[in-house]
Amino acid sequence: RPPVYVRARVAPLSHGLMLALVEDRTTEQRVEALRRDFVANVSHELKTPIGAISLLAEAVGEARDDPEAVERFAARMQTEGERLTRLVQQIIDLSRLQADVASADAGVVTVGDLVAEAVEHSHTDAEAKDIKITQDVAPGLHLRGDRAQLHAAVSNLVENAVTYSPPGSAVAVAASADGEDVRITVSDRGVGIAPEEQERIFERFYRVDPARARATGGTGLGLSIVKHVAASNGGTVEVWSEPGLGSSFTLVLPARDVDEGEHE
Ligand code: ADP
Secondary structure (H helix, E strand, O other): OHHHHHHHHHOOOOHHHHHHHHHHHHHHHHHHHHHHHHHHHHHHHHHHHHHHHHHHHHHHHHOOOOHHHHHHHHHHHHHHHHHHHHHHHHHHHHHHHHHOHHHOOOEEEEHHHHHHHHHHHOHHHHHHOOOEEEEEEOOOOEEEEOHHHHHHHHHHHHHHHHHOOOOOOEEEEEEEEEOOEEEEEEEEOOOOOOHHHOOHHHOOOOOOOHHHHHHOOOOOOHHHHHHHHHHHOOOEEEEEEEOOOEEEEEEEEEEOOOOOOOOO
16 A cells, blocks of 8 residues: 555655655556556467467377378467467567657558558458458548558458458448548448447457457457557547447547648
8 A cells, every 4th residue: 555655755745745756656556567467468378379389289299190180280380370470569569659659650641552551451361251341531631640550550450340240241441531630440240349348449468259369360459559559649549339230440540731742
């Protein structure tokens, strides 16, 4: 209990200053607790694929005379390896975003390109599930922001839309100007998210259905990256969802008027 400890030390100080110190200490403790949680979560999340890979390697050794089994185990090793790579990359992305909010590299980003690249990123996954992704971007839209970060955010949203939608369904990406802002919306007709889960999904490592997310290669970091990218680029992210009907995520980011010669 920090107040007791702090009061003993700062007794001669004025009341206001003491309060400020108490608050400071609790913030510090909260940050420290968050950091500890994050490290514990990271260790846990890394142990799972690493453990699986070790077991599979052992199984491959034992199944040497059964080529079919070897192939099956090898394929699963590859899947786990890819998951591990993705996880490590996302942890690095997230740590960078958290380390320095001001590091966002403000350039002029063409929204049409941003959306096209994000859609292209999920092209193979979408095709495998026979999902069509439509793009509807108002012409001449520009953002001011960090291109790589924004690319990661929109790509994550499109990837989720494809992942959490049934085969043969449709995903739509739309972007339009709204006053001083640009709204980029990714909508799907997938499984949807219950109202009580809609805030939690932006927490690090939070997954509505961990077993299912594991099967789809999910890490639970995608949406926390989206949230941090929105914040460090002066924007927000909104979610609308109805279980069974689908979801739609909107990035609201400051628009940018582009003068001649200011294009990237
Ligand atoms: P993951 O890597 O598990 O997809 P995210 O942080 O991107 O991690 O998402 C967190 C959780 O939010 C997911 O596990 C999933 O349960 C839910 N979710 C995210 N996007 C969607 C969506 N478009 N439709 C339904 N559920 C979603």
